[in-house]
Amino acid sequence: MVELKTERSIAEMRAPGRVVARALASVRQAARVGVSLRDLDGVAREVLDAAGATSPFLGYRPEFAPVPFPAVICASVNDAIVHGIPNDYRLRDGDLVSIDCGAKLGGWAGDAAVSFTVGRARPADLRLIETAEEALAAGIAAALPGNRIGDIAHAVGTVCRAAGYGIPDGFGGHGVGRNMHEDPGVPNEGRPGRGMKLRPGMVLAIEPMLVAGGTDDYRCDGDGWTLRTVDGSRAAHVEHTVAITADGPQILTAP
Template identity: 75%
Template sequence: MVEIKTDGALEAMREAGRVVARALAAVQDAAGVGVSLRELDEVARAVLAEAGARSPFLGYRPSFAPTPFPAVICASVNDAVVHGIPDGYRLRDGDLVSIDCGAELEGWTGDAAVSFIVGTPRPADLALVKATREALDAGIAAATVGNRMGDVSHAVGAVARSAGCGMPRDFGGHGIGRRMHEDPPVPNRGRPGRGFPLRHGLTIAIEPMLMAGGRDDYRTDADGWTLRTVDGSRAAHFEHTVAVTEEGPRILTLP
C-alpha cells in the first residue's frame, strides 16, 4: 500500500532528513587516512543521539540478510557497492567511500547516501562519483507530478548507461515515510511513461548505485550484507529522500 503524505507529514520528514544530512556531513568531515569505519559509525551515532533520533538501520533484518544489521551507517569502500558493515578497516589514501545513513524522528524517516574519496583521488573515481551524482540529479528532476515511476527509473538508468556503468540487479530505491522501506519500489532502470503515477505527497528514496566495470551482476560477502562488484571495479552510491509536490521535487535530506 502506498501512503500519500500530508503537507504536515512532509515537514516532519524534513526534520528527520536534516538529521540524516548532519550525520552524513559529520561522517565525511571525520573521514581521513587512518580513521576506521567503526569510528565513522560512532560519529553518526553521536549525531543521531544528539537529535533524539533512532537509526532505522540498526537491527534491521530484511529477508536476504542472515543477521540483523549491527550499525547505524552502511560503509562501503572501493569495490563494495552497498551495505558494507563498519568494522576495523582503516581508510587509506585514495579510498572511494560510500556512506548510507537513515534517521527516524517522531515517527518519520529520512534516508540518504553520499560517496567521496579520501586523500588523493584517481581520475576514474572522480568520473564515477560525478556520474552517480548526475544519475541521482536526473532521477530527482523526473520526480514531478504527472510523471510515472518509470520516468524516474529511466532517467537514472540513462545516465548510468551513458557513463558505461553497471547497476546491481535487484537493488534500487524505495518508498519511505513511517518506515525506511515502503511501497512503491523505485528501480534504477525502467521505461518512461510506465509504472506508478507520481502525485503530490508521494515520498521516495532515489538511490543510484553505479559500478565502473559496466556489469550488473554482483557478489555478496560472507557477512551476508556487503555487495561487491564481481570484477573488482569500484562503485559509488548517492541517495536522497524526495517528496513529489505540485511545486516540483522537494529534497528532504538536504542540510
C-alpha cells in the same frame, strides 16, 4: 500500499532528513586516512543521539539477511557497492567510500547516501561519483506529479549507461514514510511512461548505484550483507529522500 503524505507530514519529515544530512556531513568530515569504519559509525551515532533520533538501520533484518544489521551507517569501500558493515578497516589513501545513513524522528524516517574519496583521488573515481550525482539529479528532476516511476528509473539509468557504467541488478530506491523501506520500489533503470503514476504526497528514496566495470552482476560477502562488484571494479552510491509536490520535487535530506 502507498501512503500519500499531507503537507504537514512532509514538513515533519524534514526533521529526520536534516539529521541524516548532518550525520553524513559529519562522517565525511571525519573520514581521513587511518580512521576506521567503526569510528565513522560512532560519529554518526553521536549525531543521531544528539538529535534524539534513532537508527532504522540498527537491528534491521530483511528476509535475505542472516543477522540484524549491527550499525547506524552502511560503509562501503572501493569494490563494495552497498550494505557494507562498519568494521576495523582503516581508510587508506585513495579509497572510494560510500556512506548510507537513516534516521527516525517524530515518527518519520529519512534516508540518504553520499560517495567521496579519501586522500589523493583517482580521476576515474571522481568521474564515477560525479556521474552518480548527475544520475541522482536526473531522477529527482523526473519526480513530478503525473510522471511515472518508470520516468525516474529511465532518467537515472540513461545517465549511468551513457557513461558506460553498470547498474546492480534488482537494487534501487523505495518509498519512505513511517518506515525506511515502503512501497513503491524505484528501479535505477526502466522504461519511461511505465509504472505507478506519481502523485503529490508520495515520498521516495532515489538512489543510483554505479559499477565502474560496466557489469550489472554482484556478489555477497560472507557477512550476508555487503554487496561487491564481481570484477573488483569500484562502485558509487548516492541517495536522497524526495517528496513529490504540486510545486515540484523537494529534497528532504538536503544539508
